[in-house]
Amino acid sequence: MKACSRPGRGSVLLWTLWVQLVLSGSGVSAGDATKNCKLITDSKSERKALERLEPLVKINFTVESKIANESYTYVFQLCGDAGGVPGAGVIQEDKKTQKKTIIGRYNTTQAIGGSDWVMLIYGHGDHYSVHCSKETRQAIVMISCDRKIDMGPLEVVLEDRDRLHECFYLFELDASAVCPAIESKLSTGSIILIIAVCVLAVYLIGGFLYQRLIVGAKGMEQFPNYAFWVEVGNMTADGCDFVCRSKSRDDAPAYRGVTAEPLEEEPEERDDHLLPM
Numbered sequence: 001m002k003a004c005s006r007p008g009r010g011s012v013l014l015w016t017l018w019v020q021l022v023l024s025g026s027g028v029s030a031g032d033a034t035k036n037c038k039l040i041t042d043s044k045s046e047r048k049a050l051e052r053l054e055p056l057v058k059i060n061f062t063v064e065s066k067i068a069n070e071s072y073t074y075v076f077q078l079c080g081d082a083g084g085v086p087g088a089g090v091i092q093e094d095k096k097t098q099k100k101t102i103i104g105r106y107n108t109t110q111a112i113g114g115s116d117w118v119m120l121i122y123g124h125g126d127h128y129s130v131h132c133s134k135e136t137r138q139a140i141v142m143i144s145c146d147r148k149i150d151m152g153p154l155e156v157v158l159e160d161r162d163r164l165h166e167c168f169y170l171f172e173l174d175a176s177a178v179c180p181a182i183e184s185k186l187s188t189g190s191i192i193l194i195i196a197v198c199v200l201a202v203y204l205i206g207g208f209l210y211q212r213l214i215v216g217a218k219g220m221e222q223f224p225n226y227a228f229w230v231e232v233g234n235m236t237a238d239g240c241d242f243v244c245r246s247k248s249r250d251d252a253p254a255y256r257g258v259t260a261e262p263l264e265e266e267p268e269e270r271d272d273h274l275l276p277m
Helices: 002-028 044-051 188-215 226-244
Strands: 061-067 070-076 088-095 100-113 117-123 141-144 155-160 168-175
Touching: 044 100, 044 117, 061 117, 061 155, 088 141, 088 168
Parallel strands: 141 168
Antiparallel strands: 061 070, 070 088, 088 100, 100 117, 117 141, 155 168
């Protein structure tokens, strides 16, 4: 008996540990998926805008771009290592030399949200070697609403490096995650009516099946609570008759048509005594 009890206790412990692991893994609060992004100004509005992008986390968005004889591959990841480069939110890879340049890091993030868009800014990228007063690069990713797709392809809009300060790379991405919630157009009365119709359908179908399969009723008796509804119908008809009629049925009508009853036969008068004898 002891040998049998030990495996049972061991299995219970294993199940307990497994349940605890599942519960601890499912207890991810809102915003944990984007916690790797360090906001410059950790305001509630920016954090809320960033949380709207949670469906895009841990996905590498890749796009190729050709400028004259130069060919580059850009990789963007939300709050994660783009292209496997630690700390990089957006990288640029030269297809000839395979050199990877960090355009923006997610530890320096800004998030600006609108009604149907979110603008994500990664700063503190690698320094320019010649352009933009040798400042650090920064990437701006404009994520716009598109309800038709979950997430679209990444597109390169431009690289503005001809200014003295604050040069940037601009990218575009469409996603349904930033779309505003569609408000329900059903009124309270419509919702109540839909619920009432559903309840009535369940009552009729369930009652019909019960009467037919369990009780064994046939014909109109299959209708649930048939006797009750017949009585209700009769009472309703009587009530309508009582309310709607202006005169009592017992009163004689003012005009009576020709009666269908047979008339009484009058006694026949004989005139035999007028004949000459």
